[in-house]
């Protein structure tokens with residue numbers, strides 16, 4: 001099979017404890033199909049940008065090789081990882097087929113805005129997906145991301161049904177998507193799909209966001225305590 005084109009890469013982290021289970025090598029790809037007001041890395045939204053690094057499959061595998069003694073897996077994040085589908089699928093297929101990488105797990109950090117056909121290509125070589133849900137209400141989702149959440153809700157259901165959904169992540173922004181009713185509805189909907197759904201709450205911080213969201217309030221410890229009480 002011909003090699004996928006080189007990926008447009010925003011950055012690489014050789015060891016991370018916050019991008020999936022265990023200690024992980026993380027590849028942050030350029031390109032996103034949402035446009036979130038609260039995006040902490042808006043420079044990753046365009047696929048091509050002067051700051052991007054072009055990396056081949058072999059170059060990424062070489063970097064993973066160097067991290068091998070210290071990692072339990074590889075996560076591809078973004079931007080939106082599935083925008084560069086061919087590259088991710090081929091990278092994960094290589095990891096799964098080479099004996100030297102056999103112990104590594106493969107995870108995707110996704111905004112969920114991907115079709116079932118895309119997940120079907122990735123599922124055979126992907127151990128788990130961490131999926132962000134910005135709002136359950138479609139109108140609110142459009143306000144926050146510029147897009148409908150229809151595809152994202154379908155992705156949550158589909159990935160759960162094929163046992164590939166590792167967790168759903170909620171970025172909660174005070175006054176924008178964190179009312180008691182929104183949290184209750186979201187928890188209820190997620191648990192109606194799978195009562196054991198892993199839900200991770202991320203607190204909004206202004207670091208890195210664009211001008212429009214720079215004056216939004218950050219989530220406080222009291223906010224976080226309220227989120228946890230309601231969602232559990």
Ligand code: SF4
Pocket residue numbers: 032033034035036038039040041042044045078079080111
């Ligand atoms: S999905 Fe993620 S990378 Fe894309 S715009 Fe939203 S926050 Fe940024």
